[in-house]
Amino acid sequence: MGSFSITHWLILLVVVVVVFGTSKLKNAGKDLGGAVKGFKEAVKNEETEHAHKHRVLDHDAKAQPSDTKYSSNAGTKVDDIDISPAPVDDQHKV
Numbered sequence: 655m656g657s658f659s660i661t662h663w664l665i666l667l668v669v670v671v672v673v674f675g676t677s678k679l680k681n682a683g684k685d686l687g688g689a690v691k692g693f694k695e696a697v698k699n700e701e702t703e704h705a706h707k708h709r710v711l712d713h714d715a716k717a718q719p720s721d722t723k724y725s726s727n728a729g730t731k732v733d734d735i736d737i738s739p740a741p742v743d744d745q746h747k748v
Contacts, residue, residue, distance in 0.1 A: 658666075671679065 674682075
């Protein structure tokens, strides 16, 4: 009683084909296949983007500053311009 035999599945298949028709079943299969394909592509694109982002971050972490007069934590390098923190005597008091 718990499982269907092959004859039950065949009768169910015939009833579904009679009720819905082959064209609707074919269209439903195409739609379902397209949805699965789109999902797989989205997952693949997300994994590729994620891997690329980590590769860029790893590359940036390994990069050394071109000017050695600043220590690595003294300033930030943006577009080949070294930006260092302002000296203590140049800060304005509020």
